[in-house]
Amino acid sequence: MSIPPELRVLNHQLSTVPTAELPHITPLLLRNVLRCKGPLSSPSTNAAKDDSSEASAVHKLKNHVKRLLEGKSAEGRFAAIILVKGIIDVGGWEVLREALPWVRGLLAILTKPDPAASKRLCIITLSSIFVKTHQYQSIVREITTPHLSPFVTSCLALISSKSTGKVLAVPASLTESVLDAFSTLMPRHPSIFRPFAGQIKQVTRVYVAPTFCDGFFVPESLKESARSLAVLLHQTAPKNTSGEEWGKNVRELVKEIHATADQVYRAVVEDWESAAGYVPQPLDVNEELHGGGKSKDDYPAWTGIDAGLERLQGLLNYLEEHFKHHTATAVTVPLGIIDDLLTRLMSIAAPQTSKNGSASSGMRLHPAISREEREGLWSGLPQTYVGVMGVYGILIERLQHNFTSLAQGCLEQITWTFRTAKQDEKYRAKAYHVIAMILPFCGSGLPKPSIDRMAPVIVSCCKELRTADEVIPAMALKDSSGKAISNGVANADSFLKNKPILSSANIQDTAVVKSAKALLPLFFTLIPQQNLEAYTRAELDRTAILSHHKEAMLASVLSPFLGRNGKSLPSILPHLCRAYPTDAAVEALLRPRLPVIRQSGPIMGAPLEEELDEDDDVAMDDLQPVDEQEKLIDNIDNTTTTSITTINEASSTGPAITSGKTKEPEPNHWGTSAPGTKLYTRKDPQNKGVTVPATSTSEGAPRIETTTHTTVQSTTTTVDIVEEEDSDDESVHLEAGLSDSDEEEE
Incomplete structure (x- = not known):
């Protein structure tokens, strides 16, 4: 059998191209490797005589890669890492069983002063090798078991100091690659990671809930990687105690969030009383707002209301992460203390400004707290609400119908905070999403007072879906009293006619509009229509028509409205037919399902059908x-x-x-x-x-x-x-x- 041309090209380029120029042609090298799946994956021990030349070419390629891995050139090692990753992905078991020299060469690169990009690729390649060998026990004993511990040690040495436990100033992308590799390998080899659990926990504490006081920026992707790894650490517990370790971590995290809330909410005299037995810690209002940093295993220290709010949001996201990952054994969810915590965090709302300009609030403010701290608390409450609703959302996904007992209370909390936090777009998007998850559990049994309190949510959802053609440009400037303003500066573009209308795709790209679109049909199908006010139902119908929302229009037609006075609103079926004349669902709704009548054969002497x-x-x-x-x-x-x-x-x-x-x-x-x-x-x-x-x-x-x-x-x-x-x-x-x-x- 002739040697594939790609294999010949690979050997020729690796032999003739200078090592310093190999990184420039790595895309070409990798493309040729991916085309050599046949010769790389074929058994080399059973090669026939006519395949000896092909086997020789494959052996020559592996020697080139080994030479580059063990060479002194950083450029050659960079190209070799990419080639190893491609050859292993293509060759499969035939390459894995002979990959021991490559694994040793890759581990050596982690200890050399190579660029961060080379080390990232090296970590990714080694993780891929360890994952692929997991299904072959003989290769696991030969490659993974003796080399996984040195791999973990080398990775931890790249991002943290073993003596002090502090993280090193390395690129965030390198730290993220290390944490992702640990998250991938830990569920497969928990016993190997058990000796490193303490050091990994110290590293992840820095990135789980960072604040402005840390002195460095942490990308959102690095936060998610650290939280994911910190949650998986419970699998390293000895014997069958991983479930107990998971529950212990959740309870400790709830206490930490309570302690942070004691500091952040000190500007308000809380009326909340714990149903789970938590007692707030006494505070010294004369001291500066601070938290964390009390011990080596504690979270980093923070000061100020802004840093406290950021720490609180990070801890809530960390609590949410505990329910996103599967556990090795069955766990007991401490739902009571979690609901008690979330209720406390949602019990504080910013005061509303009345028409005369005065701020009214039903809460008592602490007189010893400065105005700046109170205003900082009001401005940061929406992001705290977003974190709370994130926990509610993941609980609904995990518990399903077991969340029914908490559904209506959760809905009441969201509708209560919606008045003061609706100006935040992220809050509205999250609120629409969580309400859409809650309504299937309690929507059909909502009483009229609860639906009346949800009216601001319905009105806001309708406003999100208003299209640009509804906006009528004002032809004159007016003040707050409605009088025309003389010598005012008007926008000349507002007087132009035939302006292009924005496409619906441009409006629906935002997360808040997508959440509103998913929620709108549920107001027709999951809420008792007799408990809605007539003007609220009319607003829902109007929004469904103007936004061309097919699901909402179908739901409106199938859920007619009959007011308490016995009068019904006209159906929007004509608008639905006009908007979607060729839609199958609309056709099925319009055309009655007439059964096919089968006629039997004629009977002698029987009258004809006519x-x-x-x-x-x-x-x-x-x-x-x-x-x-x-x-x-x-x-x-x-x-x-x-x-x-x-x-x-x-x-x-x-x-x-x-x-x-x-x-x-x-x-x-x-x-x-x-x-x-x-x-x-x-x-x-x-x-x-x-x-x-x-x-x-x-x-x-x-x-x-x-x-x-x-x-x-x-x-x-x-x-x-x-x-x-x-x-x-x-x-x-x-x-x-x-x-x-x-x-x-x-």
Whole structure:
């Protein structure tokens, strides 16, 4: 077999291109490696004679990579790391079982003064090797077990000092790569990471809930990586105590959040009382606001209201992270103390400014706290609410129906804080998202007072979805009293007509609009419409129409509104049809589901369908009352029975004539229903002397099944006559052969 050209090119380039120039052609080298999957993954021990040249070329490539890994050039080591990663991804087991020299070379790079980019790639490559070898126990014993501990030690030495425990000034991207590698490998090898759990915990404490006082910037991705790794540390607990360790960590974290809230909320005299037995710590209001840094294992110290609010938000995100990851064993969730904590954090709201300019609030303010600290607290409360709602959201995802007992209380807290925090866009987006998760659990049972308190949320959600064509440019400037302002400066663009309308895609890109779009249909389907005010429902309908929200318009049509005075709002079905004329859901809503009526074969002597399809007036003229059942039986005795119609009652107790072979229901052209207990018959057009009883298809009517037998000349229908109960429906029903599916719907 001939050698692939890509493999020849690889060996030629690695032999001729100077080592210092290899980083420039690494994309070309990696592309050629990915095209050599066949020769790299083929068994080398069982190679045939005609494949000896190919095996020789593969062996030559591996030697080139090994030479670059062990070389003195940093550029060559950089290119070798990329080649090792590509060859292992393509070659699979055949390459892994011979990767021991590469693993040793990669571990040596972590201790050399190579650039941070090379070390990041080295960490990623080694993590990939350890993950891929996890399913091969022989390779695990040969490669992973003896080299994973040195790998962890080298990585920790890159980002922290073992003697002092402080983090080193390294790029955040390198620290993030180390923490991500630990998060990937720790669930697979918890016993190997157990000796390093204490040092890893000290490192992650710095990045779990950083503040402005730390002196360095921490990217959001690094925060998430640190929180994820800190949560997974419970898996390193000995024996089967990982579940207990997880619960212990959650309870300690709740206490830490309470202690931080004691400091941050000291400007307010709280009316909250713990239902879980927590006692707030006494504070010295003469000291500067501070927290943390009390011990080596504590979180870094912070001072000031801004840093305190940031620490509080970081700890809430850390608590949320505990419920995002799977645990090795079953755990007990301390839901009581968590709900107690979240209730406390949501019990504080900023005072609202009245129309006369004075601030009103039902809370008591601490007189010894400065005005600057209080205003800093008011400005930072929305981000605290976002953290609380994040915990509520992940609890709903995990607990599902077990969250029902807390659903309405959570909804009340969000609607109460919405008044003062709705100016924050992140808060609104999170509030819409969490409310959409809560309503399926408690929406149908919400009383009218709760729905009235939710009116600001509904109005705000509608405003989020207003499109640009609703905005009418003001033609004159006016002050707050409505008077025109002379010598005012107007925007000249507002007088231009035919301005381009913003596309809906540009408006829907923001997170708050997406959350509002998901919440709007739920106001129709999950909230009792009779508890809504008429103007609120009208606003919802108007928003659904103007925003072209198909799901909301469908929900409005399917959930009609009937006010307390008995008046109903007009349906928006015409607007739905105009907006989505070709939509399948709208077509199914408009077009009634008419069943397909299957016609059986013609019966000798039976009238044609055209003859039976008469006008309603003619059918009513032919109806004749019959007082007793015996008259009908006497008229039937002289004819030959050709078909038997059995009436199967809806309940199993009713008598019925069962036939041996049944067919699909056929339309009953004789049937009518009339008030009272009087029965009606109709003359058979083929047999002048025979009258046939009429049946009814009103609600609760029995199903009609037809069995056809061989006929001779005439047709006779035998029925069981069952007197129906009195009905207020005096209309005449002339269609009897309804399908099974329609009767089930009725």
